[in-house]
Amino acid sequence: MxxxxxxxxxxxxxxxxxxxxxxxxxxxxxxxxxxxxxxxxxxxxxxxxxxxxxxxxxxxxxxxxxxxxxxxxxxxxxxxxxxxxxxxDRGALTLRLIGAYSVLSAALGLFFTWSCMPGVLARHAAKGSTPEAFLPAYFTMTGISTVILALLLVTGIRIFRQQRSALTVFTVASVLPIVMIFLTGAAWLSPSLGLSIAAATGVSQMGLTLFVITLFPLWAPLAAVWALRREKTLSE
Known part of the structure; x- marks a missing residue:
């Protein structure tokens, strides 16, 4: 040529x-x-x-x-x-869809996680049958969920903007909800803290639901890698 x-x-x-x-x-x-x-x-x-x-x-x-x-x-x-x-523009469109879903789901997750806290604490104070270590387990797991959701929110914005430097952190953050679920399930087996952790699981991890039920950790990182590579190829 x-x-x-x-x-x-x-x-x-x-x-x-x-x-x-x-x-x-x-x-x-x-x-x-x-x-x-x-x-x-x-x-x-x-x-x-x-x-x-x-x-x-x-x-x-x-x-x-x-x-x-x-x-x-x-x-x-x-x-x-x-x-x-x-x-x-399917590469860029894919990144925007992934980023938008991550941001919206993380924002909703943070809202539900923290908006239900007053009700959880009120029910805990009204009931004397709550496991002894419920509050420490609840606050710990809520804190971890908050960190994961914050990571997904921030990295989702960067993926939406097609920033390649965010891919590694986004991939790790995307996998964390699944890791959190497996670790929580393993913690249920603890003789001393298992009941407390089990009681706190639903209310402390509800913010991660939108990522788990859509299998976001499985397809989102792979789709982001493909889309970023396509955009890089088109720009060369």
């Missing part, structure tokens, strides 16, 4: 046009470029001079790509263009 064709392909890629359209267009201009070079060579120009003349006749690849992109988009119906843009 000539230097002109390579630059044209790169410029068209920046417009996020369909790969099939880019390949077809670049091939057509590559053929046209070669014909111009052959004609110039037949007139006695050297290969280098012929390529320069052909490139000058075709114009700047970036301006040509801008013109082709405008023409292509103008030929598309509005709905087809919207769908095409969504498909082309």
């Amino acid at each position: 000539s230097s002109f064709s390579s630059r044209l392909k790169y410029c068209l890629t920046q417009h996020r046009l369909p790969a099939s359209y880019i390949s077809r267009t670049v091939l057509e201009f590559e053929d046209h470029f070669l014909h111009l070079v052959e004609d110039a060579t037949a007139r006695g120009l050297t290969p280098e001079q012929a390529e320069r003349e052909a490139a000058a006749e075709l114009g700047d690849p970036r301006q040509l790509a801008d013109t082709l992109a405008l023409s292509y988009k103008a030929s598309r119906s509005p709905w087809r263009q919207v769908l095409a843009n969504l498909w082309l």
Whole structure:
């Protein structure tokens, strides 16, 4: 592929046009470029001079790509263009959906976790049958859940903004709800604290529910990795 064709392909890629359209267009201009070079060579120009003349006749690849992109988009119906843009931007769209879900679920989780605390404490004070270590277990598990939800909230915002540096922390934070559940289940077996932990589990971990029931820790990190790699590939 000539230097002109390579630059044209790169410029068209920046417009996020369909790969099939880019390949077809670049091939057509590559053929046209070669014909111009052959004609110039037949007139006695050297290969280098012929390529320069052909490139000058075709114009700047970036301006040509801008013109082709405008023409292509103008030929598309509005709905087809919207769908095409969504498909082309599926990497960015995936990151925004993951980030938005993480932020909204974490915000709701924090709200429910802390809004139910007065009621939990009131019921604990009214009932004398609550396990002895209920309050320490409740506050400890609520604190851990709060930290996890805060991490998911902050990293969700960064994933929504497509920040690659947030991927590692986001992945760890996404897995923590599952880890928390397994560790809590194991703690139920404790002879001395098992009953207290079991009694405090539901009210202290309800904020993690939206992440667990949707299996967010299993698919979200993988989807984020794929989307970030796609965005990186398109930008290169």
